[in-house]
Amino acid sequence: EAQVTQNPRYLITVTGKKLTVTCSQNMNHEYMSWYRQDPGLGLRQIYYSMNVEVTDKGDVPEGYKVSRKEKRNFPLILESPSPNQTSLYFCASIGLAGGPRTGELFFGEGSRLTVL
Amino acid sequence: ELKVEQNPLFLSMQEGKNYTIYCNYSTTSDRLYWYRQDPGKSLESLFVLLSNGAVKQEGRLMASLDTKARLSTLHITAAVHDLSATYFCAVDLNSGSRLTFGEGTQLTVNP
Numbered sequence: 001e002a003q004v005t006q007n008p009r010y011l012i013t014v015t016g017k018k019l020t021v022t023c024s025q026n027m028n029h030e031y032m033s034w035y036r037q038d039p040g041l042g043l044r045q046i047y048y049s050m051n052v053e054v055t056d057k058g059d060v061p062e063g064y065k066v067s068r069k070e071k072r073n074f075p076l077i078l079e080s081p082s083p084n085q086t087s088l089y090f091c092a093s094i095g096l097a098g099g100p101r102t103g104e105l106f107f108g109e110g111s112r113l114t115v116l
Numbered sequence: 117e118l119k120v121e122q123n124p125l126f127l128s129m130q131e132g133k134n135y136t137i138y139c140n141y142s143t144t145s146d147r148l149y150w151y152r153q154d155p156g157k158s159l160e161s162l163f164v165l166l167s168n169g170a171v172k173q174e175g176r177l178m179a180s181l182d183t184k185a186r187l188s189t190l191h192i193t194a195a196v197h198d199l200s201a202t203y204f205c206a207v208d209l210n211s212g213s214r215l216t217f218g219e220g221t222q223l224t225v226n227p
Contacts, residue, residue, distance in 0.1 A: 031213045042204065043159075043217040050213055058214070090158065094213075103166065105149060105206075105215065107159045 002027045006091050006108035013081055014116050021076045021111045023091030029106075031094045032074040033058065034066065036087040037110075043090065049074055081115040088112050118143045120207050122218035130226050132194050137221045139188040139205035147208035148188045149215070150179050152201045159204065162190075195225045 004025045013019055025032065033048035035058075045058030049068040063085055065077040074093075078085060091108040119142040129135050139148070147166055151159040163172045165181035165188060172179050176199065178191045188205055202222045206215040 033213065033215075035217075040219070042219045043206075043215075045215065048213045056213075059216075103147065104161050104164050106161070107151075109158045 002106065004091055004093050004106050004108035006089075006111045008111060009109060010112050012114045012116065015082055016080050019078050019081060019113075021078075021089060021091075021113070023074045023076065023108060024072050025074075025091075025093040025106070026072065027093060027095055027106065028071065029093035029095040030071070032068070033092050034064070034074070034076045035090045035092065036060065037090060038087050046076065046089075078113075081113075083115050086113060086115050118145075118207060118209060118216045120205060120216050120218040122203075122205055122221050124221060125219055126222050126224075128224045128226065129192075129195050131196055134194065135192050137190040137192075137203055137205075137223075139190070139207075139218055141186050141188075141207045141216075143207075143209065144183070144186070145207045145209060146183050148181050149206040149208065150188070150190055151204045151206065153204065153220070154201050162203075192223075197225050197227055199223060200225045 007022045030051050034046040035043040037043045044060045046064050047066040049055045055066050089111045092105050094105045121140045123138050150162040153159050163179040168183040170181045176193045181188045202220045204217050204220045206217045
């Protein structure tokens with residue numbers, strides 16, 4: 001089954017304690033990205049990656065890092081989380097190789113992060 | 117900076133009625149997405165509109181794209197309670213890597 005898998009789904013942590021949210025897709029997609037969703041602000045892009053070892057900032061990259069060492073994985077790293085990073089995070093991937101769902105963005109189930 | 121505006125942001129309607137959600141955007145793009153989100157859930161892809169004049173329909177939902185007017189619409193026909201959700205449009209600036217989302221339209225369909 002085609003899917004984007006995020007872990008953890010829920011996490012409560014404290015300010016300054018480094019954490020990583022993993023994202024993995026099994027569709028051999030080139031593009032992957034991270035979004036955060038906050039009430040009244042919709043979804044905003046944090047980082048995106050167009051292929052292995054190619055990453056770029058989205059609209060709200062401050063306080064986050066990413067890496068793309070393998071095509072299927074795109075972890076989001078919070079080196080020193082702060083309360084304003086409390087949010088719902090979504091990973092997404094998109095394939096452009098042709099086929100009926102080309103150009104369609106697939107989202108993971110979301111990771112709800114609370115930073116105290 | 118690309119701006120994507122949806123309206124209305126909140127919509128309460130009765131079952132059986134028709135209504136349209138509008139999505140306006142500020143920069144030229146020929147790719148637009150519509151998503152549905154249920155409370156506490158992920159985003160479900162509804163439509164991908166890839167060219168001017170594109171129209172797609174699935175059940176009671178129909179989406180269209182007018183790239184010259186920078187406008188997409190999501191039309192709901194004979195609404196049913198199961199359509200209650202938040203609907204987002206998203207405009208693509210770079211082949212899927214740079215999506216900008218609207219704020220979302222929270223739809224409630226009352227019996």
